[in-house]
């Protein structure tokens with residue numbers, strides 16, 4: 441896998457995070473962060489329903505995620521899944537961009553729970569684009585690339601797009 445492929449990627453390893461620590465992250469934040477987290481969770485739940493993903497997907501905010509955003513499972517195919525979000529990165533995103541980036545991670549979950557053998561960034565975005573317009577992903581990747589200092593090829597990640 442190249443470095444570009446690592447961005448916004450899924451951690452497929454069935455790491456067993458301590459569920460208590462995940463809850464702890466949600467509980468110890470300041471009031472602002474609680475509402476931010478609640479907002480992220482609401483967006484996630486809404487998109488999860490629209491993408492017809494059954495397992496629970498929880499969002500956590502962390503001070504630094506080298507992948508910017510990532511998702512992992514606490515219990516294999518049946519989850520629950522945890523999306524880990526870099527606090528500074530998400531603060532740079534507008535609402536539509538937040539939706540697009542979470543939909544991307546849910547795209548990985550969808551693949552993992554439906555067709556786990558073909559996990560790619562492109563496919564995660566194809567799933568996400570069932571509910572999010574393609575153009576919302578462009579500024580997200582711009583911000584990822586600015587943050588990481590590595591520029592990728594947009595069409596590699598979200599396809600060539602239509603004439604519009």
Ligand SMILES: [Zn+2]
Pocket residue numbers: 447448449450544545548560561564
């Ligand atoms: Zn990804």
